Amino acid sequence: MKQGLGTQLRHLIELLDSAVATSYAEAGLDYRPRFTPVIRALAAKEPRTIGDIATAAGITQPAATQTVALMLKKDLLNSVSSAADGRQRLIGLSDRGRALLPQLHRCWAATTAAAASLDADLPYPLSEVLAQAIAALEQQPFGARIRDARERTHNKEPT
Incomplete structure (x- = not known):
């Protein structure tokens, strides 16, 4: 039985994330792969609101909220x-988070090299295929594609 797209993507993410998590542990870091987009966003500019972090990191606001809570x-x-709005929280790197940056940069460089190695082993670089898939889904979301397919299937006369 052929696995569905969602199952394949979840398995791919599991394979990638578990290897990256192991590499952090091997480097002696108590750090999760899901922290990386937040750390990168804050390393580029801080402090930021949760909404700013989500936008800069390319993740949803609920994901940013959950990840920031774990990182705090x-x-x-x-x-x-x-200072401008007391209801709003500004998030920044702690001294501990800032101190981890040199080690994280080394880990990220190794991960980038491993990703390039994976791309080289594939007939089409995964990073390019993923970028194209994201662009296509931004043009026509998957939900719209499902509705269109359902409509075509529903309107199709039985043979």
């Missing part, structure tokens, strides 16, 4: 009230 517990980030 691990003392990788700090949170302060905004």
